[in-house]
Amino acid sequence: MSYDITSVITGHGEGRLAVASLRSFFRAVDHARQHGLRVQPLLVIDKPTKATEQVFQEFTGSDVTLIETDFADQGRARNQAIEMALGAYTAFLDADDIWTSDWLSAAHAFLKGKSDNVIAHPKYNYFFETQKTIFVKMDQEDPEFCLDTLRFANYWDALCFCPTKIYREHPFCSRDVKQGWAYEDWYWSCETVASGKIHKIVPDTVLFKRRRSTSQHIKAVANKTLLRRHPLSFYGAAPYNT
Amino acid sequence: MRALITVLRELFTFVINQTYRTFGRRNMKLTDLAAVGLRGWRKKTNRLYSVASEYFDAEYYLASYPDVQEAGIDPLRHYIKYGLAEGRSPSPTFSAADIHERLAGVLGGHFSAGNIQDTSTMKEGANSILAVFQQEHMKSKVAEAMQLEPMIGQPAQLPKTTSVQINEQGQSVSGKALRTHFAGRQFKHVILTAHVRMSGAARVTAAFCNAMSQIENPADVLLVTTDGSDFEFPQWFPHGIERFDLSRYLEGFGPEHRMKLLYDLLRGLNCRHVVNINSRLMWDCHQAYGRQLAQEFQLTTYMFTWDENPLGDPVGYPIQWLRHSIDHQQLLLTDNENLARNIATRFNLNAQVGETLFSLRSPVQFRPDLREAANRAANKRATLDRPRVLWAGRFDRQKRVDILVAIAEAMPEADFHVFGKPVLDRKSLAEYHPPRNVFDMGPYSDFCDVLQNGYSAYLYTSQWDGIPTILLDVASGGLPIVASDVGGISEVIDDQTGWLIDPFQDVDQYCAALRYILANPEEAANRTSALTAKVEQDFGAKQYVTHVKEALRCHEL
Numbered sequence: 001m002s003y004d005i006t007s008v009i010t011g012h013g014e015g016r017l018a019v020a021s022l023r024s025f026f027r028a029v030d031h032a033r034q035h036g037l038r039v040q041p042l043l044v045i046d047k048p049t050k051a052t053e054q055v056f057q058e059f060t061g062s063d064v065t066l067i068e069t070d071f072a073d074q075g076r077a078r079n080q081a082i083e084m085a086l087g088a089y090t091a092f093l094d095a096d097d098i099w100t101s102d103w104l105s106a107a108h109a110f111l112k113g114k115s116d117n118v119i120a121h122p123k124y125n126y127f128f129e130t131q132k133t134i135f136v137k138m139d140q141e142d143p144e145f146c147l148d149t150l151r152f153a154n155y156w157d158a159l160c161f162c163p164t165k166i167y168r169e170h171p172f173c174s175r176d177v178k179q180g181w182a183y184e185d186w187y188w189s190c191e192t193v194a195s196g197k198i199h200k201i202v203p204d205t206v207l208f209k210r211r212r213s214t215s216q217h218i219k220a221v222a223n224k225t226l227l228r229r230h231p232l233s234f235y236g237a238a239p240y241n242t
Numbered sequence: 243m244r245a246l247i248t249v250l251r252e253l254f255t256f257v258i259n260q261t262y263r264t265f266g267r268r269n270m271k272l273t274d275l276a277a278v279g280l281r282g283w284r285k286k287t288n289r290l291y292s293v294a295s296e297y298f299d300a301e302y303y304l305a306s307y308p309d310v311q312e313a314g315i316d317p318l319r320h321y322i323k324y325g326l327a328e329g330r331s332p333s334p335t336f337s338a339a340d341i342h343e344r345l346a347g348v349l350g351g352h353f354s355a356g357n358i359q360d361t362s363t364m365k366e367g368a369n370s371i372l373a374v375f376q377q378e379h380m381k382s383k384v385a386e387a388m389q390l391e392p393m394i395g396q397p398a399q400l401p402k403t404t405s406v407q408i409n410e411q412g413q414s415v416s417g418k419a420l421r422t423h424f425a426g427r428q429f430k431h432v433i434l435t436a437h438v439r440m441s442g443a444a445r446v447t448a449a450f451c452n453a454m455s456q457i458e459n460p461a462d463v464l465l466v467t468t469d470g471s472d473f474e475f476p477q478w479f480p481h482g483i484e485r486f487d488l489s490r491y492l493e494g495f496g497p498e499h500r501m502k503l504l505y506d507l508l509r510g511l512n513c514r515h516v517v518n519i520n521s522r523l524m525w526d527c528h529q530a531y532g533r534q535l536a537q538e539f540q541l542t543t544y545m546f547t548w549d550e551n552p553l554g555d556p557v558g559y560p561i562q563w564l565r566h567s568i569d570h571q572q573l574l575l576t577d578n579e580n581l582a583r584n585i586a587t588r589f590n591l592n593a594q595v596g597e598t599l600f601s602l603r604s605p606v607q608f609r610p611d612l613r614e615a616a617n618r619a620a621n622k623r624a625t626l627d628r629p630r631v632l633w634a635g636r637f638d639r640q641k642r643v644d645i646l647v648a649i650a651e652a653m654p655e656a657d658f659h660v661f662g663k664p665v666l667d668r669k670s671l672a673e674y675h676p677p678r679n680v681f682d683m684g685p686y687s688d689f690c691d692v693l694q695n696g697y698s699a700y701l702y703t704s705q706w707d708g709i710p711t712i713l714l715d716v717a718s719g720g721l722p723i724v725a726s727d728v729g730g731i732s733e734v735i736d737d738q739t740g741w742l743i744d745p746f747q748d749v750d751q752y753c754a755a756l757r758y759i760l761a762n763p764e765e766a767a768n769r770t771s772a773l774t775a776k777v778e779q780d781f782g783a784k785q786y787v788t789h790v791k792e793a794l795r796c797h798e799l
Contacts, residue, residue: 020391027390098391100383124371126384126401128394134371136405144407148421149414151506153406180534204379208387208394226505226534235510236426 003040005032005104006087006164010044010077011095015051017210018095022059024208025093032104039104040087042067046077052095075172075184078158082167091161098208107161110202117197119162122205129210139201140193147193147239150232154186156199159207166197173228182225194231194239294322299333306331306399334368334402368403375401413499416491417506423486428512430462434504434521437470437489438478439665440636440685442604443520443546445711446577448478449605450519450544452783453790455480464511468492468504468523492523501527508539519544525559528567536570540797543567544575545585547708547729549640556706560585572797574599578708578730600793605786606714606777615690616720622696629760632697632721634661634686634712635704642726643674645703648749650680653756659695661686693719699759699766702726705746709733717777722766724755734781739773 009025011018022043029039045056046069053068060066067084069077078092089108093099107120125135138145138155149155158172170191172184193199231237300317304310307330310320321332374380388394431454438444447465454463460482467473467487479485488507492500504523508516516539518524527535528543535541549558560581568574568589576582582601586592591599623630631653635641643660650658658680660671671682686692700716702725709730716723717734725735726746735742741755759766 023390024387098387098394100387102383126387126394128391129396132397132399132401134375134401134403136367136371136403138406146414146418148418149406149410151417152413152502153410155406179537180531206380206383208391210391210393224530226531229509229538233506233509234426234428234512235421235424236428236512240421240426 001086002038003087004037004089005108005161006040006042006081006085006090007032007093007104008042008044008078008081008085008090009093009095010046010074010081011048011052011056012046012072012074012077013049013052014055014095015049016055018052018055021093021095021097022055024098024101026059027101028099028104031101032108035105037105037108038087040085041065042081042084044069044077044081046070046074046080047072056095073174075174078167079171082164082171085164085167087164089161090164090167092159094159094209096210096212097159098210100206100208103205103207104161106205107202110200111161111163114200115198116163116165119156119160119166119192119197119199120202121156121160121199122207123201123203124206125157126206126208127211128208130213131211133211137201140199147232150190150193154183154189156185156189158185158188159209160199161202162197166192170195170197177220177223177225180223180225181228182220182223183227186227187230190227190230190232194237294318294326294332297332302334302400303330303332331399331402334372334400371403372401413495413503416495416503420488420491420503420507421510424511429464430513431458431464431515431517432508432511432513433463433465433517433519434468434524435465435519436521436523437467437472438476439470439472439474440663441665442577442708442711444475445478446544446546446604447519448475449783449786450517450790451483452480452605453787455482456787457791457794464513466507466521468521488523497526498530501530505531505535508535513539515540515542517542517544520546520559525563525567528570529563532567532570540572541570542573542575543571544577545581546577547581547706548584550706552639565589572598573793575793576601576708577604579733580730581708597796600789602786602789602793603781604709604711604714605783606711606718606781607783609690609718611690612693612715612719615693619693619696619719622694623698624696626696629656629698630696631656631658631756632661632692632695632700632716633658633703634692634700635702635710636666637662637664637669637671638667640666640705640707642703642705642746643669643671645747645749645752646701647674647676647680649701649703649752649756651677652749652753654679656698656756656760657681658701659683659697661692689715689719693721697721698763699724699756701752701756702731703746703752704728704731707731714777714781717770717773720770720774722759722770723773724752724759734777735773738769739776740769 007025007029009022014021026041029041032039041064043056043059043064043066045053045066048056048068056066065084067080069080071077071080082090089111091104091107103122110120111118121137123137125137127133127135170188173187175182175184189199232239295318298318298321303317303321303325310317321330325332375384384394433447433451433454435443435447438447451463451465460480463483465479465483465485467485468489470489471487473485473487488504492503495503500523504527516524516535518541545560545564548556548560551557564585574585576585579601582599586599633646637643646658646660654677656679660680661683663685664670671680700721700723702710702713702723704710704726705728707729713723713725713731713734723735723740725731725740725742727742727744728746732742743751743755
């Protein structure tokens, strides 16, 4: 069976915090289906805590696939989901973040008719819990977009919507905090941009992102981890000349 | 008690200076700090208000923190007095961390107005984003999400707005400038040094560059100054090796951003081998990101000596810094065996001597004009009424100008010509209150000019050292040397080649040696000849190049 969208939520140790995320996930799936889209829901738990596993089990159903992995690595868990993906497009959600109900439909409508090298992001990330910050994302075709900036900060994240083949072409790299490497989302941004993909913003869309005091981002900063050397690291990389 | 207070005062000043040195500030003495005290603080407070007001949104602050409104205090004053320390957010555009970093500059001296974004545009942008979230279609999205997760309303304040442009704080402007400057050129070797001032480290940096220009294609080697723009002696460096002042691109950035920009440069140049010769920024980078650097680059570090604090305890790169980074280094180079032995012993690297750890003897330029100048000097010496003793070096604590002054006081029969200037410290020669037979000759640019004054001996009074390059210059200029027996000096001077003084502060021994030289010129000439022969044999430029080549070859660098 083929699908328009594979919708993936990944969980690790969120426990009952995942309930709201899973509900937002299925609400977006339902909304898309109501708009005539065929959606494949994939729930992925990677080395989950008992509580997280239990919560995810509570949301399984006849048309829902639950995948359990043992990577302890979000990037590899997402890659595993892509192997199971049957949709033309794939969207990711983390199990402590919240989608709006219209995200899948709006992103699908936005990409319809566009080239298959476009990656769609919500316009805003609305951080909550330990901070309340609205992060505004930038369209790669905005005149203010600067390729050099990507070496110092990530314009986007992996909770986006794009043709599944882009994820197959550019699987997420592994995180290796012990050796000092993290930020697989950021690496993915650099790699996709370098290969000619275009990151676009879906107007009037927002993703709610929980910022916990123990978030992976905060741990990565505290551990002095870095972004791995990527295709834009070298000053002579081809994209700088285009 | 007074001695204890003196030591404590020096120790405090030393710590302050070390701290300021980190940020490229001129050194300050305790008295300087006291003098600027209240006056400086008042100025800084005014500047703090001035800078903070640029980022401060009073309406936002009052709306976010009802307690401020209740207290009836001016919101900006509240922010400066309490909010800043409490980590409160000053505006929807800036996080507490952002403002902290900016205002830290005002307090700590590394503030740069050039680094600040156009706040009026950003405030306008922030307000327009907040306005979007007041529109019905976005309000309903927030409300819908809050039904599932009421924590979306937390913390109880108006949202701040941010973006990559705000978060990266101007790094990409410098990053873009670096990229466009190099335009895709690659360098196999990048040599990092702090700056080029009058110092042995700068001399060795030049010697290493000269060696690299003979070993490698000079176009594959880049010399980068990281901590300051000073490049006082371009004539020491080979023409073929390009040099680049990174420090100009780092102005106004805090330590973290400076390290990230250096890391960006190393990746951007696609270099394979990074050599650190006294670059503080690279030592910082080793501390923070050594494990990553070691995975991406082959790392070489060149060391000269440790420092000593006012208590006489060893400090500096080979002491506090090396221990964190030693396992990340492919190659450790020293300019003297004493330091190499010390490192080998402390880190149990005896098996690695000659593999990981090399002692390289810095080369001396044997200039024909130096020989001629030495000959002319001998003639001049014969015509002088009073003998002259030469002292040349930095007027820094390490070099012990006070011992020189004490020797001059004890030897009124001789004149002491003193060349140099303070480099790391700020105390002038006059501040040591020298007697009348001490003459401040200022800095020199060519040692030939110095020699022509007809000196009878060279006096070296350092408290700690590696092998100071000035001793090698003096040796090739044919002057008898009286030097303190510290660090690697005994690797050049011994009973056959000069006069070693142990302990280094023994004024009577220095005087006795100088008087012996003045009374026995033949014996002095014999030792000087032996010294010249030794230096020619062991410290030649060709040997240096060969040794650098061997060290690099060991690691296929």
